[in-house]
Amino acid sequence: MTESDFGNIAIRPAVEEDFDFVVELMDSALSPYYGGDHRAHAERIFKTHISGGVDQLGFFSREQKMFVATVNNQPAGMIHVVGKRQCTYKISPLIVAETYRNTRGLGTLLLDHAEKYARDAKARQIYCTVAENNSSALGFFRAKGYIPAGKSASHYKTNITEVMLYKHFVDSDFESRFDRVNISVVPLGPSHEKQVRDLLLENLPPFFDGIDDDWVNSLFGGYERRDSQDINLKYKLIYVAVNRDNTVLGVAGATPKKGEPIKVMPFLATTLPAFVALLSDIPFLLKDFGRKLYIHIAPTSSETLALQQRGWNLDAVLPEAYHLGIVTEQWSSDLDNPNFMRQMRIKKTFLDLIRKGEKTLEVRVGYNNIRSITDGELIRLTTFHENQVIKVNQVRKYDSFAAMMEEEDFDRIAPGRSEEDVFSLLKDIYPPEKESLGVIVLDISPQRI
Ligand SMILES: CC(C)(COP(=O)(O)OP(=O)(O)OC[C@H]1O[C@@H](n2cnc3c(N)ncnc32)[C@H](O)[C@@H]1OP(=O)(O)O)[C@@H](O)C(=O)NCCC(=O)NCCS
Incomplete structure (x- = not known):
């Protein structure tokens, strides 16, 4: 009582x-x-x-x-x-x-x-x-x-x-297994191309007919035309989900279309964390290229959960549209929505600390999309199955983790951990080439939305 x-x-x-x-x-x-x-x-x-x-x-x-x-x-x-x-x-x-x-x-x-x-x-x-x-x-x-x-x-x-x-x-075992890997979503670079080709040729044919080297060549060809930003040239934007070692675990190729929808094909990941990473990150990465995103996939049940949890809509069910005996589904995400905001993935343990108001600093490295975060911005933090809106009170930038640690209170980054622990945690997530992009500190507070 x-x-x-x-x-x-x-x-x-x-x-x-x-x-x-x-x-x-x-x-x-x-x-x-x-x-x-x-x-x-x-x-x-x-x-x-x-x-x-x-x-x-x-x-x-x-x-x-x-x-x-x-x-x-x-x-x-x-x-x-x-x-x-x-x-x-x-x-x-x-x-x-x-x-x-x-x-x-x-x-x-x-x-x-x-x-x-x-x-x-x-x-x-x-x-x-x-x-x-x-x-x-x-x-x-x-x-x-x-x-x-x-x-x-x-x-x-x-x-x-x-x-x-x-x-x-979701049991806590699932959550900690899900959070063990650190995935980044980055634009396709020359070092990813061979891996992307192999990934597509190995994983897509059971669901889509017509996937061969020529098809991959035309995907990459569209990517080469990306700077034109001319929809009549069918240019493509390609993002890959990579782990800490730069191994490609997923790929999303986007074609902005007439009338401003963006078709994302392929949309493929070989692990659930990579699938969720692409799903969470590409709406914001592509928001300046159209009004809505849509993908054609035959999702697993975990992937369906991830889609629904992130507010994607099931538009259509397409039996045998791409392959005999396969039901492909069209899912879309609205980029025009007034409540649309950037999503950032975070581990469950840290989300819990942010909600309690104990973790008030979030540290990232200077990818272009992170650099675009501004003071006062609202961001939706997401774990596999939870989310929390935070306000960025201030963005602070440093050249390295060492320089950042001199100025910032480490207990606000990972409450309860020692300074050395926090330092090695960051080094663990971000190898030196990522640290060299610059260190971005977000001073945050949880919002009731
Ligand atoms: C649904 C119902 C059970 C909620 O009971 P309640 O005692 O008023 O709920 P609480 O006071 O615990 O919580 C209200 C919470 O819901 C939130 N809420 C209520 N209406 C909301 C709305 N339209 N949008 C967003 N949040 C809403 C409140 O913000 C509050 O959140 P908080 O706990 O973070 O402060 C009650 O409204 C009810 O009996 N409705 C009629 C029966 C019914 O239709 N049942 C559903 C069919 S199963």
Whole structure:
């Protein structure tokens, strides 16, 4: 139980005495958005919970659990979750009584409780659906990190579109494996060409017919025409995702088109961190060349997650457009959006420290795109599955890590680590040729957006 300005707040499993409260709450909150008999539905799920949580009529359902939030021992909100045979949990529904909404954080407490319950049961993900015109609930779930997977028109009620949302649980092992590699996205250089050719010829043919040396030659030919910036010459911009040793792990080739969309083909990465690096970085790198980006790929499930988490839209599903037996999808990213901002990838441990206000300096090297960061800019920091907007209060530039360490407080770069540790951490990420581009220090603070 927590004591707050609003009284004692607690979350507990629903008990017999909650019956009337739950039926009333579900009936009043759900009727505007959904057809059907909400009282009968409430009665059914309540009784299932009270009698042990096993739904005798359920098909995929393995267990049902209902929790109630109380304020000074009075019921004030509820969440009902359904555990599925597929190791997922469905929230159905989450409701806070109207008088308690938006003030006491009850919705947050109930949701956190249900997520912990699902994680403890080793669920892979938790999901829900929300009517599109229920903007407060939709805003609430988005603010809690739920990702829209898509929408369905006239689904539970005629003329009401239902948005499907999910939160994927990523274990800390995955996160640390993902963060172990440092990937940079840089313009294609002569030293990458042979690797890019091999990468494309080896990995694209199972998904795209017509990939051969000539095709790669015409890709590189378009890149040679890049300075023309003439769309009629079909010039191309090519970026590669490289690791610390300059090994190419991914490539994105962009062709700006008439009407200002940019087709990104190829878009290929051989590792998930490289895929995510390209996906996160190319919108900002290409933003001056068009209004939107689109790619044609046949993504894996992790790649689909990464696309959805970064707000890319699924435009079209193209069976056998490029290869017999392969479904290619068109995904796009809007560059014209007023909320568009630069994304910067960061390791989860550092993101957590930034959120707590403990890490207030971010150090990078002077790639052209980093050099373009300005005082006051808002940037979205991203890990594999989280993001946080920060404000750059000031940009400071140095010739080397040693010069930077003389001026800056190392504890603001990597709190809790020694000066030597911070120094070797930076040296580890950036080899000397990258350090020689110059060292850029961003003085940052987290924003609530
Ligand atoms: C959705 C609902 C459960 C939220 O409960 P609540 O107790 O008001 O939520 P909280 O007070 O914990 O949190 C509100 C948070 O959501 C955020 N939020 C609310 N509306 C938002 C919006 N439109 N856009 C962005 N964020 C929004 C608030 O900023 C706040 O964030 P914070 O925790 O960082 O301060 C409540 O509005 C409700 O019962 N709605 C009706 C039932 C319903 O439609 N349920 C969904 C179907 S399952």
